[in-house]
């Protein structure tokens with residue numbers, strides 16, 4: 001990762017994650033039943049790959065972007081720049097949802113990951129409500145996390161593969177510091193974390209900086225490779241959900257296999273990203289192609305209660 005552009009592009013991975021572009025700090029996790037069953041009436045599908053996260057709040061209405069879990073998402077300015085250039089060249093042609101997807105594809109390739117082709121034609125959503133942000137945090141178990149992915153039509157293998165995106169980027173201490181010194185009130189670090197790593201992270205997180213960050217992949221934090229999985233096998237995963245992938249029965253085999261076979265990981269990642277980027281998106285005449293990714297084209301339509309059901313590309 002040589003340039004600011006390629007580094008910034010990496011961050012777009014979090015947008016396309018759709019499944020988890022909103023994350024919740026420890027102690028703040030949400031009820032997964034809401035996610036999978038829509039018990040609140042605003043089910044998980046209502047927050048997804050339609051660029052709703054890019055919408056700015058207005059005086060009347062707070063958008064998804066302002067929800068606590070989304071506070072650490074970065075890189076909006078880059079999307080703005082890409083959109084501006086596209087609007088100048090071919091007005092109203094490329095949706096913000098497609099921009100996110102394509103920027104993610106490029107970010108992955110620039111970081112040394114697979115170069116894959118993604119279908120386009122997504123439309124931007126017309127709803128972005130703060131109260132719809134309702135997703136799992138870093139302390140969920142593998143099976144709880146899987147409920148979320150399954151609701152998107154994804155398999156355990158897809159989930160373990162997509163979490164491999166944590167081969168790049170950082171996490172703030174607030175998302176994992178419960179593991180480093182006083183895990184679940186024991187006065188000791190999480191026993192599934194390497195002792196030296198825990199001691200080191202403990203020092204970093206004690207810094208007077210507001211909320212320091214560390215690489216999610218402690219070996220090669222800027223490179224898109226299979227080191228993340230190797231680190232998990234060495235008990236060097238940063239967040240609880242990462243580390244649990246290496247202990248849970250349903251995922252440990254996949255982790256071991258990707259740790260051994262970097263090429264297989266990259267191929268699987270490309271396939272899983274195409275799958276993720278093609279489910280539950282808006283197509284045809286549904287939604288719109290936003291002119292400014294931060295604002296609905298017609299604000300008055302924006303806050304209608306119901307969102308149109310998404311379809312596959």
Ligand code: HEM
Nearest residue numbers: 013014017020023072137138145162165169170171172175
């Ligand atoms: C159960 C599933 C997941 C959970 C609980 C989760 C949670 C998190 C958390 C807590 C962070 C740290 C945020 C921060 O401190 O700012 C993070 C970072 C990140 N996540 Fe995930 N994540 C999940 C799955 C995914 C998936 C599927 C992708 C992409 C396909 C992804 C991509 C990323 C990236 C690229 C970062 C680094 C962002 C940066 O450097 O700013 N995550 N994730």
